[in-house]
Amino acid sequence: MDRRELVRELVAVVGQDGVLASDYDLLLYQYDGSIDTARPDVVVLPRSAEQVAAIVRLAGVHGVPVVARGAGTGLSGGCIPVAGGILLGFARMNRIVEIDLPDLRAVVEPGVVNLHLSQAVAHERLQYVPDPSSQKACTIGGNVGENAGGPHTLAYGVTTNHVLGLELVTAEGEIVQVGGRALDGPGYDLTGLLVGSEGTLGVVTKIIVRLAPLPEAVKTLLAVFESVRKASEAVSRIIGAGVVPAALEMMDAVTLRAVEEATHFGYPMDAGAVLIIELEGLREAIEEQAEQVGALCREVGVLDLRVARDDRERALLWKGRKEAFGALGRLCPEYYVMDGVVPRSKLPEVLDEITAIAERYGLRLANVFHAGDGNLHPLLMFDSDDPTAEQRVREAGAEVLRVCAAVGGSPTGEHGIGVEKRDLMPLFFDDADIEAMKRLKAVFDPDERFNPGKIFPTPGACGELKPRSVSVASLAGGGW
Ligand SMILES: Cc1cc2nc3c(=O)[nH]c(=O)nc-3n(C[C@H](O)[C@H](O)[C@H](O)COP(=O)(O)OP(=O)(O)OC[C@H]3O[C@@H](n4cnc5c(N)ncnc54)[C@H](O)[C@@H]3O)c2cc1C
Numbered sequence: 001m002d003r004r005e006l007v008r009e010l011v012a013v014v015g016q017d018g019v020l021a022s023d024y025d026l027l028l029y030q031y032d033g034s035i036d037t038a039r040p041d042v043v044v045l046p047r048s049a050e051q052v053a054a055i056v057r058l059a060g061v062h063g064v065p066v067v068a069r070g071a072g073t074g075l076s077g078g079c080i081p082v083a084g085g086i087l088l089g090f091a092r093m094n095r096i097v098e099i100d101l102p103d104l105r106a107v108v109e110p111g112v113v114n115l116h117l118s119q120a121v122a123h124e125r126l127q128y129v130p131d132p133s134s135q136k137a138c139t140i141g142g143n144v145g146e147n148a149g150g151p152h153t154l155a156y157g158v159t160t161n162h163v164l165g166l167e168l169v170t171a172e173g174e175i176v177q178v179g180g181r182a183l184d185g186p187g188y189d190l191t192g193l194l195v196g197s198e199g200t201l202g203v204v205t206k207i208i209v210r211l212a213p214l215p216e217a218v219k220t221l222l223a224v225f226e227s228v229r230k231a232s233e234a235v236s237r238i239i240g241a242g243v244v245p246a247a248l249e250m251m252d253a254v255t256l257r258a259v260e261e262a263t264h265f266g267y268p269m270d271a272g273a274v275l276i277i278e279l280e281g282l283r284e285a286i287e288e289q290a291e292q293v294g295a296l297c298r299e300v301g302v303l304d305l306r307v308a309r310d311d312r313e314r315a316l317l318w319k320g321r322k323e324a325f326g327a328l329g330r331l332c333p334e335y336y337v338m339d340g341v342v343p344r345s346k347l348p349e350v351l352d353e354i355t356a357i358a359e360r361y362g363l364r365l366a367n368v369f370h371a372g373d374g375n376l377h378p379l380l381m382f383d384s385d386d387p388t389a390e391q392r393v394r395e396a397g398a399e400v401l402r403v404c405a406a407v408g409g410s411p412t413g414e415h416g417i418g419v420e421k422r423d424l425m426p427l428f429f430d431d432a433d434i435e436a437m438k439r440l441k442a443v444f445d446p447d448e449r450f451n452p453g454k455i456f457p458t459p460g461a462c463g464e465l466k467p468r469s470v471s472v473a474s475l476a477g478g479g480w
Contacts, residue, residue, distance in 0.1 A: 003041055006062050010044050010086070013054045018045045018092070029069070029087050033134075035336055035390065036077040036419045040067065040087035047092045049167060049175050049205035056203065057173035059086050059449055067451050068199040070110065070142025073134045075337050076418030078145060078198050082453035088203060090141050096120055097206065104211045105164065105181050110141020110204050114148075117209070126211045129156045132414070133322040141204055147196030149414035151247040151321065154372035155280070156212070158414065160195040167206035168194065171445045181208055193440075198416050199451040201444040215280035218246075219290050220314045223297045224304040227272035228252050228367065232347040234275060235371045237296045239344060243289055247278040248372030249321055255328060255368040255379075259320040262327035267320060271303065275371065276321055324368040325379070332364065332381035336393045339415035340404030344374040353403045354378045361396040375413030376404070398424055417455045425457050 003021075010019050020026070020043040030037045041064065046052045059066045065085030072079055081087050090111035098107040099121060106117060106128065114135040117128040131150040132138055138148070144166070149158040156162075165179030179191035194201055225231040231250055238248065251259065252273050260267040267274065277293055279286040294305055308314035320327075328335060342350045351367065354376070358365035364381040380396055382389040397420075401411050405427040411417060417425065425434060438456060441448075 001041070001062050001064050006058065006064065006086075007042055009058050010042060010055065013058070014044055014046055014051050018047070018051075019043070020045070029072075029089070030080070032069075032072040032074040032077060032079050033337075034075050034077040034080070034418065034420055035334070035393075036080050036082070038080050038082045039084070040081040041084045043087045043089055045089045045092050049169065052088065052093075052203055052205050053169045053173045053175050055086060055088060056169050056171070056449070060171070060173065060447070063447075065452050066203065066449055068110075068141065068145065068203050070139030070145065071113070071134075071137045073138045074142060074146060074418065075339065075415040076146075076412070076420040078416050078418040078451075078454065079142075080419060082419055090139060093141075093205065094139075099211075100181070101126075103181055104213075106209050106211055108140050108207050108209065110139060110144070110207060112140050114138050114140055114143060121211055122214075125214045127214050128162065128209055129153075129212050130159045130162055133325065135322075140207055140209070144195050144204055144207055145197070145199050146414060146416040149370065149373070149375065151249050151276075151318075151370060152278070153414075154248055154370065155244050155246045160192055162210045163191060163195050163207060164210060165208035166191055166194055166204050168202035168204050170202050171447065171449050175205065179208065196416070198418065198454055200441055200454055201450060203450065215246075217281065217283040217286050218314065219279045219286050220308040220317055221275075221277040221279075221290065221293065222267075222304075222306045222308070222317060223275040223277060223293075223302050224268050224271045224306075225273045225275070226301070226303060228351050229348045230300050230302075231273035231275050232351060232371065233300045234297050234302065235347060236345055237300060238277070238293055239372065241292065241296055243292055243296075245277050245289075245293070245372060246280040247276065248370075249276040250274070250367065250369055250371035251276075251321065251324060252367040254331070254364070254366040255324050258327040258331055258366070259324050261330065262323065263316065263320045265316045265320050268304065276317060321368070328366050328368075328379055328381070331366075333383045333385075334381070335366075336380045336382065336397055337415070338376065338378050338380070338397050338400045339412045340376050340401055340409055341413040342374045342376065342404050342407050342409035344372070346407045346409075347371065347374060347376075350376065350403055350407060350409075354400055357396050357399045357403070361392045363392060363396055370413065373413060374409070376400075402427060419454060422453075422455055423457050425455070 030039045067081040069079040093109040094111035366379045369377040
């Protein structure tokens, strides 16, 4: 690759102020929220799909990778350019293109910050439902990349359930549309395939999403328990009784103390765990549900059950939960967050096992997670000044995923595979499965241009594969 020539040609596409190539700038773009780092050769900040297409075509000419980046809040190294190349930053493609009120749809560019869409439609009593805890910063393009979840996905589903169509740039540098505003388009569900593909199949340049009405009433409860085990039992009972709260989140004792010191909400400092239980719907229905949930919590010995009295208290409660990772930063210089999913009924045993793993590796542990989904986020604290710490953290993380695999779980509920879990994929998929996924990747991206080094185990872990060249444009279609 002639880097100087590439930079010159990129400047011709996006202008001088759209290309970053100094050592200092590249250093800043080597991070996301995970612990892996790698520097791109150049960062480009396009303003349109046409510019993205031209950049992808240039990447083909120069034979360099293209890695899409939203806000870089990912927790699995998804936007880390492990093979160098062009990092495509979407900070300037952040327009809400259209809000279609009659059809309850919005069309957005990928760089729109998640929360900004809900804020833009709040005056119409509408919302964009997927609400990752990072929603103040992360982008809808990044959410599509990772198929992001959030506290409210227990009742409403993850990103894929709210995305109806995509515009994307293919490996050939063509702009195509898949899906559309209407439901259940004919043919293969390419939108479903692309959501969660971690930027490995194409670069998304527009997204059609559903909007949803805000509920008539919301009730948020804080249930206090003596232990994580008791709180987990309450989770199983609530769901087992057929109540599906809008959100059912758990924080353990370590997290609670950090959050309370940061927010001063009044979280109990001496509790073993709390559940935040949010009920939404018609006013009468949620009053009934709240009573039922209270009774179920009492059956497992809840110590205290509080209800947020008004919107201010409710917002504070959620602020504590959504900023919990940040609050835990007060306890340690660095941490590593895992993202396994287990059947809800296995939560108590799996959480005990994770505690034992952290102890074995001499690591401090905190748990804050989407309990209703069985989506665990054990957070292992470390200090990288300790030369053995990072290795211990990685090994402990791998053991956590082995436990998830052993109980029939998944390696990710929402953070993706990225670099972090690629070599653990064989725990969950056999060689034939991984080969099938590689074949699919090769249909979209025969030259492995898009985000190489992600999802698939590093060579040696499974067999090599000959890609077949089929243009994705021939598969695309649908009523955009
Ligand atoms: C404090 C904190 C809390 C979090 N809480 C949650 C949570 O509750 N739920 C959750 O799901 N995640 C959570 N995350 C993880 C992270 O915020 C999500 O994965 C989010 O979806 C990433 O968005 P981003 O814009 O930062 O994307 P990035 O990290 O920049 O990229 C993520 C992936 O998407 C791909 N991508 C980005 N843009 C495009 C595009 N235009 N076309 C194709 N691919 C693209 C990238 O290549 C990469 O593979 C949290 C992270 C932090 C730091």
